[in-house]
Amino acid sequence: MTTTKTGAPFDRASLESLAKRRMFYTPSFEIYGGVSGLYDYGPPGCALQANVVDTWRKHFVLEEDMLEVDCTMLTPHEVLKTSGHVDKFADWMCKDPKTGEIFRADHLVEEVLESRLKGDKEARGQKVEVEEEDPKKKKKKVKEIKAVKLDDAVVQEYEEILAKIDNYDGPELGLLMKKYDIKNPATGGELEPPVAFNLMFQTSIGPSSNIAGYLRPETAQGQFLNFAKMLDFNQQSMPFASASIGKSFRNEISPRSGLLRVREFLMAEIEHYVDPEGGKKHPRFDEIKDVELALLNREVQLSGKTTVERTPIGKAVETRLVDNETLGYFLARIQLFMERIGVDKTKLRFRQHMANEMAHYAADCWDAELLTSYGWIECTGCADRSAYDLSVHAKKTGAPLVVREPRKEPLKIEEWQIDLDKKKFGPKFKKDGKSVEAAIEALTQDMREKLSLDLKNSGKITIDVEGVADGTVELDKDLINIEKRTRVENTREYTPNVIEPSFGIGRIIYCLLEHNFWTREGDEARGVLSFPPSIAPTKVLLVPLSTNPAFTPLVARLSSRLRSLGISSRVDDSSASIGKRYSRNDELGTPLGVTVDFQSVKDNTVTLRERDSTKQVRASDDKVLDAIKAIVEGRESWADVQKRLPAFEGQDVD
């Protein structure tokens, strides 16, 4: 169970009710019954999102002169075929042919086996733990636990299967379902064998349905395809990063868990291109080397534990726990970003991917996970994707997605080179000429060395050429010459490696809501969202003491001055009590409140209230505006302001 900043148990139902009431987010198309996995952001959610994105842009893009691009979501089939998404971006699902119900196969197997293990414990009279709900799984299929004792051997088999549940493919899951008699938990009906369900939304582009396309599952591919142009834009200088903020899509089989598992979501992704030689150093690594991260490494996980070790990133890279400086640099920068937007540092850890979790090409991968009432949630992945993406697209299209740089020292290469006498070669082989030449070109250095000896010894050589004559071709020394020579290379050509920090903005926003939510005790428990001022949806609430029109001009002037300072504010001149109005804004996470009263009309002084402490100070409007600006820009804390400006105890407005 998670707790709030006051140490009280976190109450998800209260937060959800607040989020709905204050329109942070709301199911899309609700008046039409809604569509699961689709949510709209209302005004405060939308402002929160804009502020998180703005902070992200400042923290990453502007800070490091990244090249931001905005690529289309519509993506043709061929691109995602090459990237591997058409073949591999899928979950396995089984259908109940009778009810039409669809199950995600791995989740079903997992859930059924877990429920049987629980039933076994019950039958053995052992205590059954109430597990925290895991948002990645649908937990609603098995409705009741039956107390049935299992053989000890079966218990062990089940436990072994559950430990590696993420590693089974569809046919294997099908076998498990057969072997362990796993059926529709609700009806007992037989299920069809698992079939792959691709998670991309498909559509067709153009009128004749001739271009099959998808909605992108990530922003990364658009960035990779523009690599050569961006390298050019960056005047051929390495390393550099591109970045992109935009919606991506994932056709979840059966989404649950609110904002944590949705079908349309905002991502912010960075592709940092680095030279694979020289240890992937980062020029600014020194600046962050002392930042301590809570690391949950692979070995600890293999031993079945989740103990994190707080380690300075400098040390983690030195010991190669984190593969390289660039990857380490971004892990530290991710943590600094999370703190900046108001994530609870004690609820952040970095979990290393297990070897079998990573794509085969990845060198290392760490997820920044945030603790919520649903458990630890992956909110940012940070992977070293090696040269995989650029290589596959280059191979498919022939585009040179490489860096060329002059060598400081020319590279001398000793190699066996082959010369052909083209004048004789053509007439001799005629239409087979090209095939023979290609076969010769393809000869390895070792084979060339061997053949050069044959040529010297016998004056002729035989090589294999598929599809020509009987599959071998003879060449004599009139036609071919093989010689060892030195080649000088002045240019180095390489495919950069990619370090990719990839942020799920919606998940981060949900975690921010949980981490910043607490309840103020009082006549009735009141919700507060303690966002840092920089990301709070609205910075200042302006409240006239009552609906008396005498307050209107001053409120309007304050509102207009705040607007010209670029500080978002809202006026609440409703007839509700001041306490009620502040309470509403505590729920919206508004950090500051200004009250205009009769004294204000006389002498232009106003009170400034801080959300978390509900303390107030009083000063002239000029001084209060200065204080607001300093707090919003992060130059001063509330404590600083309290030292400068006199406290005000006149009204009770908490």
Place this chain on the structure above:
Amino acid sequence: MTTTKTGAPFDRASLESLAKRRMFYTPSFEIYGGVSGLYDYGPPGCALQANVVDTWRKHFVLEEDMLEVDCTMLTPHEVLKTSGHVDKFADWMCKDPKTGEIFRADHLVEEVLESRLKGDKEARGQKVEVEEEDPKKKKKKVKEIKAVKLDDAVVQEYEEILAKIDNYDGPELGLLMKKYDIKNPATGGELEPPVAFNLMFQTSIGPSSNIAGYLRPETAQGQFLNFAKMLDFNQQSMPFASASIGKSFRNEISPRSGLLRVREFLMAEIEHYVDPEGGKKHPRFDEIKDVELALLNREVQLSGKTTVERTPIGKAVETRLVDNETLGYFLARIQLFMERIGVDKTKLRFRQHMANEMAHYAADCWDAELLTSYGWIECTGCADRSAYDLSVHAKKTGAPLVVREPRKEPLKIEEWQIDLDKKKFGPKFKKDGKSVEAAIEALTQDMREKLSLDLKNSGKITIDVEGVADGTVELDKDLINIEKRTRVENTREYTPNVIEPSFGIGRIIYCLLEHNFWTREGDEARGVLSFPPSIAPTKVLLVPLSTNPAFTPLVARLSSRLRSLGISSRVDDSSASIGKRYSRNDELGTPLGVTVDFQSVKDNTVTLRERDSTKQVRASDDKVLDAIKAIVEGRESWADVQKRLPAFEGQDVD
């Protein structure tokens, strides 16, 4: 032909080459051959877009406390069926069954008839005008004009058809094609009759393909569906506006004209909800009533002219040329926005929709059009959509998308009311009770009045009830009583009308490129993009005089100070000449440049260069940073800075 700010002819090829070279935008998936109608924004295009959107948000959303929402792009079938998009958001297309080629029917008819008219003119020895290309039409189907004289009557028929080409539906276009023998211009092949092609991208949501969905064609529907929640969020207070910025999609049959006609585009839309009673006044109308707009009204267009009249919006609303204050308010605000982001005011006009162009429910509609080398381009529509959208969604779903407000004066309504004796009514009609009651409820006031007389006279009445007995039912005065009474209504309930300003951000960005592009004469013509500082992709270029490492610390310090001021800058420390480096940044539209030279290292003075004039001043780094900040924030002009700081003539860096 359009001209640049220097009066020289605008050269589209130069601008396009610049836009590509500097990566403002680039065809998506180019290394895979590209997909027409899809473009990516490179770093400067992306920054330009972010700045335009940011200005839009400040100018509209923050200025008027609009409620910004972010709704999903995926939209279920039912919603767009109700809105009318499933049935009406389509173009007509014809297929050539032999070649598989697809033509947009209206464009083909138009193009063929126009080419025949040209051929006729040629045959008559008249001068054939070279028309400006219209981006809304594909003009490449007819490759050659044949000089064939037509009958005078035929010429007249063709001209009449062309004048109303937008008004034909598919079957009518098919008849025209038959009658005038319009075929595939390239092959002469017969075409299939026109069929409707819906312009929405279709997909299916979820694994069992059970929810048909589309990518939204506009952001508006998501806003309408959230109306009740937003009214609630706004504490039931009217008027208010919602706003949304996001991608929308349109599966164009055959897109051309670069950024002007694309399949995926960023929109910024406002739905301003207003009480339909009381003339749709706007509380801030007075602030903008003197703003002069270039209005091209319906009557002028009907007379075949395009003369605009510069009219203060106050007068235009007074004379009802513009339907109401709220619509007028937004037209003026749109113009102010366009000026703020750098649109050439002389290339902006507002064109009123013709009666047949508007949806039947619209009260009035004006397009803000910008003049480009492609002609006048619709960039922002501003329509009074009346209560249409809220009404249809409310009718379909039963959700009360209405405003309820207490009446200042209770409304007294005299009406004929019916009382039923429920105790006797039930037993008498049994299962037919509900039908009979519904029929009684549905009686109009006139009928009730008549029936009350019948009841008085004969003690019984007969009413029609479909499906019950012989279709009529008799009721006597024991069962029913009809009486005239006064009902008092304390609450007024109404469906708000919607004024919708809708911005195509991509089109606006293309127009900005055209309006701000000009060529500086010199050794070679050099392109310049004169963006206002607030929307320029990068504000400051930092150039060390040479690659001498002595300059590095000062450049790094300036860069870091600009960053902390929130001003985007780029360092160009390449070995190119200063002139070349500035020239590159003139193409990027960077308004200011700072040069660090040997003098700077000694005394911390630097030079500041202005892009358009290429003039320079020199002062301490502090003073120059102040000047930069003042210019970027719009507090000072370059002329102001020139008055304050001494001119510098030392180097020629234009």
